[in-house]
Structures are given as structure tokens and as C-alpha cells.
Amino acid sequence: MDAEKLREMASAWLAEDPDPETREELEDILGKGDEAALADRFGGRLEFGTAGLRGLIGAGPNRMNRSVVIRTTAGLAAYLLEHVPDAKERGVVVGYDGRRLSDAAKDDVAAVLAGHGILARVFSDVAPTPLTAFAVSHLGAAGGVMVTASHNPAAYNGYKVYWGNGAQIVPPHDRGIAEAIEGVGELASIPRMSEDEARRLGLREDLGDETIAAYLERVRALSLGGGGRDRVRIAYTAMHGVGGALALRALSAFGFADVHVVRAQMEPDPAFPTVEFPNPEEEGTLDLALELAEETSAGLVLANDPDADRLAVAVRGKDGAMHTLTGNEIGALLASHLIEDDPAKGDRLVITTIVSTPMVGEIARASGVRYEEVLTGFKWIANRAMELEAATGTRFVLGFEEALGYSVDAVCRDKDGVSAAAVFAELAARAAAEGGGVLDRLEALYRRFGLHRSRQQGFTAPGAEGHAKIERTMARLRSEPPERIGGARVVGIRDYHTGTATRADGTQTKLTLPRSNVLAFDLEGDSRVIARPSGTEPKIKFYFDVREPVAASETLEAARERAEERIDRLAGDFAALASS
Template sequence: MDYNKKYLEWLNNEFFDEITREELKSIENDKEEIEDRFYKELAFGTAGLRGKIGAGTNRMNKYIISTTTQGLAEVIKKRGKEAMARGVAIAYDVRHYSDEFAKTAALVLAQNGIKAYLFEGIRPTPELSYTIRKLNAISGIVVTASHNPKDYNGYKVYWEEGSQILSDIANEITDEIGDIKNYSDVKIMDEKEALDKELLEIIGKDIDDDYIEMVRNLSLRNEVDKNIKIVYTPLNGTGNVPVRRVLREQEFNNIFVVPEQENPDPDFTTVGYPNPEDLNSFEYAIKLGQEKNADLLIATDPDCDRVRCMVKNGDGNYEALNGNQIGAILINYILEAREEQNSIPNNGAIVKSIVTGDLGKVIAKSYNVETVDTLTGFKNICGKANEFERTNEYDFIFGYEESIGYTYGTEVRDKDAVSASMLLCEAAAYYKTKNKTLLDILESIFSEYGYYSEKLFSLVLEGIEGQERIQRMMKEYRVGYLKDIKGSNLVKFIDFLDESVLDIKTGDKEPIDIPKQNAMKFILDDESWYAIRPSGTEPKIKIYIYSKGKSLEEAESKIENIEEAVMGKLNSIE
């Protein structure tokens, strides 16, 4: 069916509510908008759904939520009455329609005889992961678009371990969604009926209390400077209540919250793009930090699974730490403390993504802790924690990726900015007792292990043509990759689509034990490397560059050389 036919079907079908049809009526003369909304179905995968809010098959709306949830319900029903009774935990963030989408999902499940545990209000994504395990639920849903702009929303599915689904469950759900012929075939139970039949249960305070206690139990040291001055911004998201509560109960005395970004705001009026990876999001925090003479600034994204920080330097200005640097500092702090406590397991491991830097790995190695690489995304990182639990191969300690996501311990099987914020503040407060800042600690790490530098950048290519060009770039670079870059020679080519690693010198190719993904990694003879992959949630191709040098200047020079060469090659592919 072509996109215009689909558009007319939605426009003229009285099953769709009047608001939806009025919205579609308003674009009747905009061919490009109609095409973008209806040229495809919003794809469901291991990352769930994510897209712009609006009417249409390629948009986030209650009809897409209904059919997706029906697909999940069919998968659960196939697992029997016990799975249905275990139920599904559902959380949501501050975005437009998040509460409506979450309730729609709950009532679709109820209509299918599956119990739904729905949070009474906004909650951070990591609490949803914790809740699945706490309630022994079969699955979980969180309605969020994480750090995307205000006109986006999303829907992520979790399985019984508390981690996001992998391809096996995602494919089952996709198949079931494909069997739904009409949106009107999906039924929704009345809310009162669902409550009366105990197929809907509203949850809140008791789970909150348990989650906060669990986070506090992750604390490693109490003998720290509790008077350290910290500015916190939740960026108008879900982190405000849990992060402040944890820090308060840990007796930090000087926590200052950015007032303009304290309360929920689905329009993110003060920040626009609510992603702590973008340093523009720290504008208000820096201003308050200077006013309060704060030692540390921390920011969490809207669903509070990512965190970044800035640290006051010797000049009184604030310097940002990136995701790899924060990960290295946390690994250093955790393992340093646990070595003192003699509590590092004999088979301990950290897990990182294939596009995360190697500094954390060399720190872990110095404590005889293994590092395991996996594909990008915490579904894969915490998938390893699940695997370790089944096989006893390793004892999972810490997982992280360069995109400012971290998890410590195994109670939460997703990135957790609540616990990571607490540990960052605790580390800063501990090192302050030694008259050191986190910047000083990073410099000492560099001095010991080498100077690591990095750069991540993206080519944004929107629409159908953009997606097609991204695929051409990946295809053509895969066969025409660079063999040398300004004095550095390629030694290994890892093709995650082919699941192989090629030794450039010998020509030998060996398999790798990492699931298939459309990504490439190129390792040079000076320990520098770069990786290329399409984003799984946004219309962009991502390029990750890492280098190691005897000085920061040398490492940064290598980054520039790689960027120039790789971008020249990619831009030549039309």
C-alpha cells in the first residue's frame, strides 16, 4: 500500500479519533509531510520504538502503542498463565503523552488477561529495571525518548531479568505485530474494570523506598567530605526526586538544584536538546555553580539513565568530563575501594561496548579484573550480566559505554544515573579529603596508564534519501576502507556484520564472539582505532575515534589525522 493510500485510510476511518483526523486534515496539501508520516511503519526492534509524536504509521501515537503492546501480550500469553500472572511493570517519563501511552499499554495488557503494574507518576528508567526484578514480573515497558528533542517519544521493552529485550524476543514481538490486520482489532479494557479485576495495580512509594535503599547500599565509602558543594540539574526530567533523595539520605549537605530545570517540562524550555552529552545543557548549572562556588556540576537526562559532570579547575572554571573519562574514574574509584575492602571477586569483570575507549580496560587489568566487549547499548552490556549469572563465567562488577551510561552491581540491569550520580559525588567528596579533584584523579590515571584521547561525531542524514546514503556509506566503506592514515598502518579490521576480524598483514580472518551488527572497527599499529556505525535510534551515521599518546597533545594530533582521512572518504560517497 502506498503512503498516500494509507494517509487517506487514516483520514477517513472513523475508528481514529477526531483529534487524529483533524491533525491529518491539516497536512492534506503537504505531500512531503504525508510521505514522511506514512511511507513506513515505525519499526519495532531491540530498542523498542522511537519517533516523532503525531498521527501516522511512522509516528508515536496511541494506535502504534496499542498494536505494539498487543504484540508483546501475544508473546507473553504463549508462555502460559504463570507468565501472564507475573505481569508487566510500566514506567514513563515527562514527555508529551507519556502518561497516556503508558496507561494505554497497561489497559491493552489487562484486556489480554495480563496484569499490569503502572507507576502512579513519572519515574526514572533504571527504577523500572529494578521493579521488574523486585516484582518478579515477566516483562517491563518504559515510555521515554531518553534525550531526544521534545517532539519525540519512545517505548522500550524489558524482559524478566530486568534488561532490555534482545533480538530473540524482539523478533517474536515483531512477528506478532505483523499478524495484526487492523488497529481496530486491538481492544482496550476500561480502567475501572481493570482495577476491579486486579489486572491493573498502581505502584509507587513502596518500590521507591526499596530502590533508594538499594542505591544507597552501593555506597563504597562513608568517610568523605559531605560538605562538598554540588550543583545538580535534572534537565526537567525524572531525576529530580530520586537523585536528590539519595544524596540527602547520604547526608550530603550542599546540594543546589538548578531552579529553572528542577520541575518536569515536556518542552524542555530552558535546554532544547536535553542531552548532557551536549555541553549547552550545562548553561544554567554553570551559572549556579559559579554563584555557589560549587566543586562539581552533575546533569542527568530526562529519563535519568545517563549522567555527565563538570569539575571546577584551578582557575575557577568548569571542565567537562566525557563518558569514557567518567567511566575510567568510576572504575578506578570502585576497584580502589574494593581492593581496600578485599572484596574484588576472583573472576570479576567489567563490560563495555565495542565503541567505548580502552582506558577503563587497562585500569581494570591492573586490579586483575577482566574486561568484556559487547555491542553498543545496555541491552547488550546487561545481557552479559545475565549471561554471567547463568554460566558463572564472571562476576559482573560494572558496565558502561562512552555515551555517559553506567551501572554498578546487578540489581539494575540498565544504565542508572541515580546510582552513578551518587558514586560520582561520593568519589569527588572522597578525593576532596585528599585535596584532589576528579580532574586531578584523571591526570594521575593518564600519568600511570597513558594519555587517551577521543572524538565522537555524526553525519545527520534525515529522510528516505538520508537513510539510503547511510547504507551506501556503510557498504562502500566496508570494501574500500583506508589502509593507512598519516604514518599509522591498519593492522586489524573487525567487521561486526561479517562477525570476523581480519589480520591485515597475514590476511587471516577469524570469527568473533559478538552478535552481528552493522558496524566496523579499524585498529591501527599505534593503538589508535576508529569505528563506524549507523545510529539505531536517530537518522545519523556515527564515527568514533580513539588514540593513545605519550602526551595529550600527541594523542589529540592523532585524532585530527584520523578524522580528516575518514571524513574525506565518507563524504566522497554520494
């Protein structure tokens, strides 16, 4: 796109931008004649998909800003009015986190909804993502909007959409809403209503204490009982996010009183001053919580990400040191607890994603529990759970993805780091009451099902050139698939883009999941490698899984060393193959 066209687009944007901050940013860019900055903001646009929107905050269609929020909400409102007959009366739940832009954006969402005659049901204060998702189904709303960028750095924000079932949107709704957004005209043509007028006409209501109380009551019902609570001391961090108050109330509801918090990270702070990247998977993000655990002699660290839809955990071992658990280890422990410690039993269901540890499936099948795998993303877990619940009468007990995402029961139809924290604390209490600890439970699982070791590698490739490189890598892996990886023979390839599974002898079967740009290589010796581009970041991700049997006479460490050697070979060899 030539420079003159970019300047024309920027000037048109500037003329209708309602935000003084982004107007000032754009005026400065135009004044400096910074064509690269203009191209970055106006050479593309944020694409609306099943995760809604997420991007850097700033001016232009390729950034998160009030103009984008207003247009997106106008498209959403039009789609709801067309497809949900009683959308006006049921309304739309609006939640928001503590990031830059979130507070103003939530008012823009409410103004556009009210302008279309749709009741805006707005949280009166910042709200965790799981509470917003819960409110959609609890209140019978037609949909929901959560203004958040979850665990992204401080420069980001986002816009997540829920359907009336309380789950994130999936096809065809994502495409339909995107098309409706494309049909939105100039900003001045979008009907918006002031807050005072909306309240006067009954088109804006506040959500707060009653919704929170209802959520906590559902969380409290998840308890499986058991002792040991007096033996568990907890160090908790909200990571500068919005989950702190709700998490403490949930832990209290489960009977945990000995809880210490990282004060420096307890209140929402859009600058995230103590963590550069507030994703609890990133190295260093738990440092303050681990320091607090040492200061207070806590044996359990619980950490939510900024919008509290994820949970990270560290536990104290017999060696006296704190051990940070992986998402797969947390998922396996929760699955075992919710399946084997549950006195209700019955027809139960566990769902994970294709990139999460296969160990959870083994745990489920050993107890006769239904088990399914879906594509990456909690939207697929939640929607598939509801389909199976309706079709079979099964009881959903756990949804899990390796990136620290867990949904216990059906409290909300999305990741819920708050309820997961309370349930994990109860798991730790049970382990203590049995005279052991969480790591003892994990070792017992490894000795029973084999030591499962997982690793993820991500390679960032920003911009159009990076996107093209990622596409070339996936195309090459399809056209020239490896016969061996890390010395292990490839015995099958699952291509979720073509929807086919091919065995080593050439026989093919159809995959039942929706089409997605994912390749899975199944290897001899119960190992696998999966490659997929990220849906929310400019990177390609590789997932490695191995299973190492543990002999009764050997230490767990010996099996772990063998597993590490195998996964090192897989990761090194595959990275070289992918980059060649």
C-alpha cells in the same frame, strides 16, 4: 506510493484513531491535500527493534501515537502469553516520563494488558527509566514497558520494552514481538479494559513508595564509605526530566547534604524550554548548571537527562574553572573507584562497549578484574553480565558506554544515571579527603595507563535518501578499506557484519559478538577508528581513540596536545575517506 493510496490509508487510520489531537492533525493534512506530509506519515512505519520504538509524535504508522502504542502493546501481550506461562499473574511494569503523549500512552498500555488478562503494574506518577527497569526484576514481573524518548528533543516519544530479567529485550524476543505486532488486526479488535474495571478485577495496581524505597535501599548499599562528604558542594540538574526527586534522595542516602538544584529545570516539562536538545552530551545543555556552580561555589556538577538513565559530570579544577568530563573519562574514573577502592575485592566483572574507551579495560586487567566488550547498547551489557554471573559466579561491578551510560553493580539492568550520580559524588568526596580533586585522580590514571583521547563525529542523513547514503558509505569502506588513516597504518579490520577480524597479513579470525553493521580499523600506535550507523537516529557515527604515553618529566598538557594532533589527523582524514 501514489497519492490516492496514501489518502485511503490516512482515511482508514482516521476512522479508528482514539486520539483527538492526532485526528485533528490528520484532518488538517487531508484538508490541505498535503501529499508530502501524508507520505511522511504513511509511506513507512516505525520499526520495532531491540530499542523498542522511538519517533516523532504525530498521526500515522510512521509516528509515535496512541494507535501505535495500542497495537504494539497488543503484540507484546500476545507474545508474553505465548512464551511466559505465568505472565498474567506476574504482570508487566509500566513506567512513563513527563513528555507529551506519555501519560495517555501509559493508560493505553495498561488497558491493553488488562484486556488480555495481564496484570498492569503501573507507576502512579512519572518515573525515571532506571526505576522502571529496577521494578521489573524487583517485583518478578514478566516484563516492563517504559514510555520515554530519553534525551531526544521535545517532538519525540518512544516505547522501551524489558524482558522479565529486567534488561532490554534482545534476540529472539525483539523479532518475536515485532512479528506478533504484525499479526495484530484492526484497533477495534484489540481487547481493552477501562481503568475502573481493571482495578475491580485486580488487573491494575499502582506502584510508588514501596518500590522507590526498595530501589533506594539497593543504591545505599553501593557506598564504599570514606570521608570528604563535607567538602563536596553539588550543583544538580534534572534537565526538565523525571529524575530530580529520586536523585536528591539518592544523594541524601549517600550522606550529601550540600546540594543545590537548577530550579528552572527541576520539574518535568515536555516543552524543555531551556534546552533545545535535552541530551547532556550536546553543547550548551549544562550551561544553567554551570552557572549555578559559579553562583554557589560548587565544585561538582551532576546532570541527568530527562529520563535519568544518563549522567553528565563537571568538576572544578585547581585553576578554579569548571571542566566538563567526557563519558569515557567518567567511565574510567568510576571503574578505578569501584575496582581499587572496593574493600570486598573478589572475582569481579566490568563490561563496556566496543566504541567505549579501551582505558577501562586496562584499568580492569591491571587489577585482575574480568573485562569484556559488547556491541553498542546497554541491552548487550546487561544480558552478557547476567550470563557471566550465572556461569562463573563473578560479581558485576560496572557496565559502561561512552554516551554517558553507567550501571553500577546490578541495582537495575539498564543505564542508571541516579545511582551513578551518588557513586560519583562519593568518588569526588574521596578525592577531596585525599587532599586533591577528581582531576588529580584522572591525571594519575593517565600517567599510569597513558593519556586516552576519544572523539565522536556524527553525520546526519535523514529520509530514505540519507539511509541509502549511509549504506553506500559502509559498503565502500568494506569494499575499499583504507591502508592508512591519518598517517597511521591499518594493522587490522574488525567487521562485525561479517563476523571476521582481518590482520594486515591477511589472516582472519572469527568474532564472537552478534552480527552488527560496524567496522573497526585498528591502527599502529594504539589508535583506532570505528564506523557505525546509529540505531536510533538517521546518522552515521565515527569514533576515534588514541593513546599517548605520558613521560614522568612532562606535563599532562604536553601529552594532551600530542593526542589532540593525532586525533585531529584521524578525524579529518577518515571523514574525507568516508565522504569520497
